[in-house]
Amino acid sequence: MKKPTAPGDPTLTFREWLASLDDEHLSRLLLLRPDTVLPLPPGIGPLAARLQLRASVSRALHSLNTTDLLVLEAVAAIGGEFTPVSAPEVVGIISERTQLHGIDGPLPIEVEASIAKLKQYGLLFGEDRFLVVQEAMSALPHSWQLLPDAEPAPDDLADKLAQLSARSTKILQTLALSGGTGVTKDAALDADPTRPIPQLIAQGLLHRVDESTVQLPQTVRNALTGSRSLPLRCPPAESTTSIEVADQAGISAGLEVCRLTRLLIQELGQRPVSTLKGGAVGVRMISRLTKALETTEEDIARLMCLSIAAGLIARGVPEPLPDDDDGGDYYAPTPQADAWLGSSLEDQLRTLLHGWRTSPWAPWLLGTTKDKTKVHLLSREMRDERIPQWRGQLIDALGSLPPGASTAETLTYFRFRHPLTGTALTETTFAELEAEAAWIGAISEGILTSSIRFDTINVPDAVEQLIVQADMTMLAPGPLTPRSQKFVDRVADLESSGLASVYRVTEASIRRALDSGLSGQDIMSRLGELSVMELPQSIGYLVDDVARKHGSLRGGPAMSYLRCDDPSLIVQAVAAIGDAVALRAIAPTVAVAQAPLIQVIKALRAAGFQPIAEDAYGLSLDLAPEPSRVPQPDTRPEATAIDEGRIEAAVAAIRRGDTARDAVASGTRAPASETLSILQAAARAGKTVTLGFVDKHGIAVHRVVRPVTVAGGLIDAIDTTTGDVHRFQVHRITEVIVQ
Missing domain, CATH: 1.10.10.10 (Winged helix-like DNA-binding domain superfamily/Winged helix DNA-binding domain)
Structure with a gap:
């Protein structure tokens, strides 16, 4: 349906101007102002009222750039809140003021484009001459001014x-x-x-x-x-590098974040982090994670906030509980973390990028003071619900540039695209947002990567080959498969990350692999499978040397026992932990303990020994406990975007409501006693009537219909606006209006 457009009358009210719009223009307006669509307005009048609410107008203003707001201010400055003005008048005042102050202002064609844009948003209304909608200027911040003064700036x-x-x-x-x-x-x-x-x-x-x-x-x-004037024109873009180079750097950064997230999940699965009062994480726990992941406190803060936003970590009571449970809450992985660990690198990175975009956390506030309170990790002072909007606006600003292009100053360009947000954000906060985006690979050298721009994550194919070198380093020419990555993380330490990673084999890393249940033969066999060339002798010597010293003490369930070929080690072990686990020697090379084997092994390792566990056949056991998990928290459903189909339906419903009201105003109400007979007559003659009825929610509604059948207390009728068939119950009908 298309309603005829009324002639351009400068005296039209905002409601009349809305009613004069055809369906295409009205649909475009509602797409730009979706907050006015739900719940569905019953007609043009209620829609006009919603579009003029200050909260809705403010949301629309936050979607405008500096030139748009300058034009809106210029219209108001020449009386456009009371008297209709024309485009040449707006162009004239902007040109006059900017030239007076020597400012680079928008071109006339840009001013006219902004006028059209403001009409699309419903902030200006009219045709050749137009007015400012109510509340538009009041919704701007106090003392807001873009339009230069009418008098020149003082000299000196x-x-x-x-x-x-x-x-x-x-x-x-x-x-x-x-x-x-x-x-x-x-x-x-x-x-x-x-x-x-x-x-x-x-x-x-x-x-x-x-x-x-x-x-x-x-x-x-x-x-x-000390304020900086906002740019009144769009700053120029610069081509600094190709999008392919930026994408490669972004993928490399994102994969490093994935690697650290895997290590964080593994660490929290074994040793959940206890919380302070209110759910924050204390300094001692941060230090523990920093040491375990071999990274910085800044990265730990980012990883924790990101993992919580992505649903991989949550606060709660883990199962199983830690050995040193203090009765409080912990941060531990969720069941979703297991699914994430088993997914492809591409899906892992996509999950983290989505978590970053929607995260309300500000990890850069760690250790600062806010409202005279020191900010702890994951405290309420670190949470700000505006942050997802800021990240979205940063993406929008950089996404408006051509692929591979950047700007000389990202903040200046951001302030042009989103002036209301840009003036409220401090330079420090913006720099932190930009640094965090670069950390996860969303931007690279000021360029928005394809991972965010197009949701295209081109992770190189995973490999299972290593280049093992005599200097104890191993080069992975690409991302490793999950199975290979898990093995490499056990036997080597990361030295250089990226799409091609370098790992170093050390005595400590080999001992870590042996502690996890691998034998020296297992390590050499698996390295031989992964290496593209013959293993260097130096690697074999190191593994053999550490393995020979490792596991001199061997324990087994007895309640538990220790055995060793060296009697002196048995004596030393009994002396070191005998009282703690009731360990006593029963032979020169055998001792038994009245404690579980895992407790004996932990006590020996804490005392500086290097024991391993064995089963009844003398084979090594991995006694690592099952990783802790907390229940998956309930997540707030994301807001559903209103697509064009729903907008078209909303426009049809609004038109239908207006049509019904017009019919009510111009028609004749039939007496209640004649309701059935009038409807039966209309069905026989194929006539159209307006039904007033109460819907199932108890709301009074009018609808223009053509009755088809009237029988058994039910009326089937065709909606003349949509062509849909509706069934009405006679007892819900309140009136029948005949045209």
Whole structure:
């Protein structure tokens, strides 16, 4: 359906202008202002009211760039809130003001494009001449100003400000912090010229509005507050590198975050992190994780926040409980973490990128002071629900550039694209947002990568080959398969990360692999399978040497026992942990303990020994406990995007509501006693009527229909607007209106 467009009448009200729009333009408006669609407005009038609500107008303003807001302000400055204005008038005032101050302003074609955009958003209405919608200017921040002043900036501004008296400086600073406009009796033309206000006016540091009002010029306010003027035109883009190079760097960074996340899940699965009061993580726990993952506190904060946002880690009571359970909550992996660990690298990175975009956490606040309170990891002071919006706007700003292009100053470009957010964000916060985006691979050298721009994550094919070298290093030419990665993490330490990673084999790393249940023969056999060339002798010597020393003490369930070919080691072990686990020697080479084997092994390792566990056949056992898990937390469902199909349905429903109201206003109500007979007659004659009825929610509704059948207390009728067939119950019908 398409409603005819009314002639361009500058006296149209906002509701009348909405009603004059055809379905295509109205659908476009609702797509840009989806907050006004749900719940469905019953007609144009309620829709017009919603579009003029300050909260809805404010959300629309946050979608505009600096040029759009400049145009809106210019329309208001020439009286567009009361009297219709034209595009040439808007172009004229912007050109005049920007040239007066030597500012690079938008071109006339850009101003006209912004006018059309503001109409699409429902912030301007009218055709050739137009008005500003109610609440548009009121929804802007206090003292907001983009349009340059009507008077030129004073010469030698910095010198004049420096030479002011303390009283005059205080007056200007007070005005700068209170909106820029003040009321004073000294603004009159005949005021005492020795008073501060007339002197400031004479120097051009204040503007006289009328006999009792003064205004602080924009240039003076910026000089006093140290504010930077927003760019009134879009800054130019720069081609610094190819999108392929940026994507490669982004994938490399993202895979490193995936690797650290796997290590974090493994560590928290074995040793969940206890929480402070309120769910924060203390300094001692952060230090433990930093040491375990061999990374920085900054990375630990980012990883914890990211993993929680992605649903891989949660706070709760883990199962099984840690040995040193203190009765409080812990951060531990969720069941979703197991599914994530088993997924491909591409899916792992996609999950983390989605978690980053939706995360409300600000990990960069760790250790800072906020509201006189030190910010702990995952404390409520670290959470801000605006952060996902900021990240989305950063992505939107960089995504508006051509692929592979960047800008000289990302913050300047961001402030042009999202001026209302850009002026509220500090440079420090923006820099942290940008650094975090680079850390996870969303941007690289100021370029938005394809992982975010196109949701295209091209992870190189996983490999199972290693280049093992005589200097104890192993080169992985690409991402390793999960099975190979798990083995390499056990036998070597990461030395250089990236798409091609370098690992170093050390005595400590071999001992770690032996502790996990691998034998020296297992290590050499698996390395031989992965190596693309013959294993260097130095690797074999190191593994044999560590394996020979490792496991001199061997324990088994007896309640548990220890055995060793060296009697002196048995004596040393009994002396070291005998009291703790009731260990006693029963032979020169055998001792038994009245404690589980895992407890004996832990006590021996804590005392500096290097035992391993064995089963009844003398084979090595891995006594690592099952990783702890906490229940998957309930997640808030994501807001469903309103697609074009739903918008079209909403427009049809709004039109239908208006059609029904028009019919009610112009038709004749049939007496209640004649309801059935009127409907039966309409069905026989194929006539259209307007039914008033109460729906199943108890809401009174009118609908224009053509009755088809009337029988058994039910009425089947065709909706003349949509063509759908509806069934009505007679007892719910309140009135019948005949045209």
